């Protein structure tokens with residue numbers, strides 16, 4: 242039986258004051274799955290402390306990105322060792338905003354995934370198709386290739402201890418959500434590509450998840466939780482999503 246997982250991706254939002262107010266308002270009573278908070282890098286120590294004192298045993302800390310490099314002259318980058326130093330457990334790799342705005346291709350994403358795994362972090366690998374790709378019936382080919390880039394570099398047993406997030410690019414921050422059936426079809430496909438680890442891997446859906454649509458998505462057999470952007474900035478709404486998982 243897989244545990245549910247809901248991850249908050251605050252993106253480049255928040256402040257010290259915001260984080261403190263958010264955790265003051267957050268009430269996770271009634272939730273029993275895993276919950277992960279991914280604030281911007283500068284707030285990791287603070288959010289780590291707030292998570293610790295939240296009293297919710299299944300809460301963890303995550304980063305939104307990481308360098309594939311170990312250390313050295315890479316201005317502006319943050320290494321896996323630095324994340325470990327801050328008690329970070331999860332790291333998002335291959336978010337569509339990193340792929341499109343910062344030109345991270347699948348080969349680079351795979352090296353980040355490998356660095357995270359080797360350091361003992363849990364990579365949350367984001368995959369998903371654009372609207373054009375969906376309309377051209379290429380969604381599964383695109384997602385299959387994004388997964389293959391990782392397994393070809395890291396090895397076919399790379400999925401053990403990883404999390405996958407299916408995030409159709411056309412649904413991120415747009416208010417458009419895949420229907421539960423559309424999302425389930427892709428999740429089932431992804432699980433079938435993960436080999437022996439497939440039945441154990443948590444596969445999240447991401448793309449305009451809100452309290453109002455979370456329950457119908459989570460009812461699907463292969464949807465184990467969500468990666469939540471916009472709605473994770475509202476403590477009450479985010480807690481409701483966590484309770485639905």
Ligand code: PEP
Pocket residue numbers: 250252408412413414415416447448449450468469470471472
């Ligand atoms: C995301 O950033 O991963 C995301 C899914 O954003 P939103 O929930 O705002 O669509």
